[in-house]
Amino acid sequence: MNRPAPDHGQYERHEQHTAVGAYALGVLDEAGAARFEEHLAGCPECAAELDGLMGLTPLLAELKEAGPAPEALVPRPDPALLDRLLDRVAAGRRAQRIRRLCLVAAAAALIVAGPLVGAAVFSEEAPDHSGVSAAKQMYEDGEKIGAVDPATKADVTVSLQQKPWGTHVALRLAHVRGPLTCDLVAVGKNGERQVVTTWAVPPGGYGLDGTDTAGTGDKPDRADKGDKWSKEPLYTHGGAALNRNDISRFEVRTLDGKLLATVKV
């Protein structure tokens, strides 16, 4: 038997070292496998390598058996799929933004609907804008009881909803001229008084048509100067830690104590 030349032997040896992978997978033909086994008998490095690679074969076998087809083992999704996804994300993001805004509004409503806590929040937001439509909605939803004060002509309606924590009170206020700072007070049958909310009436007032003389503000000479009276009533809301049935009346007062209107409930 001819011994191979030294350099050929080195090449052959390298070839056999790298055959260990194919051998581990069983993809050498018979002659190749026999050659490698012969090499392996005298090569501790390949024995160690083979030992390490044999752990892979059950994993690869599992993948081979499970499929999918060989060309789909590492499937590249259609690039159009990413486009479709990004389109849906853009659409979803728009929807989500709207949803988030609704959540913010709902959260704000929860805060201001809490007993007493809401008062300060809402007085800062008066006279109108963002919170008012929510207040108006709450007003629409409740049990409405109104009165026009014979002296001040202030037109006050409260809208009540019983809650686990007490009574939610939405307020509609018209025929009031500013500037004023007011509060709405719930008076219990036992005489207990609780402030429901406070707010400021701007100079233009609320719910005025320009001929009114209601309120305790300046003389109505503003109208003559062309200043606009606000025709829109005020809607605001708050809460009292009293059950609906324990409340005898609501009072709208200026913070310096003047009574603008009383609503008996």
Next chain:
Amino acid sequence: MADRTSPDEELMRALYEEHAGPLLAFVLRLVDGDRQRAEDVVQETLLRAWRNADRLRGAPGSVRPWLVTVARRIVIDNHRSRQARPREVDPGPLELIPAADEIDRALRLMTISDALGDLTEAHREALIETYFRGRTVSEAAEVLGVPAGTVRSRVFYALRSMKLSLEERGVTA
């Protein structure tokens, strides 16, 4: 055209890059290789993942199991609505497979797929054309038009890389 650089789009891109391929391989197995159906399922699954991204981000390593579970759910639901038959009468074949085992196996297969995907094109091709297509090195060499020694050494280096890559992914080979 929609803005494609917002954080939401970036998140979706990242989900797609990381999971779309392996998830597609998984779903293809569930739908008998129906590519169109599989892509629809992947699309729906990734959208749901995107919608739940805040929660998924909070639990590292939970994305794949979640994806697999949801994708499987979608396949079963589609299957059911296509059949339009009461499931008591004819449960889909998928429902006969215990879900937990199925998902463990799916995750393992996806990891192996990942490792395969990490290989260079030449190395992956050598593995696929030999082992996965059931050819010897010599047969594959003929198909590929390269010397048998080249295929042999590519298979070797492919296995070495996969071994490392699987170890990095926590799968002991």
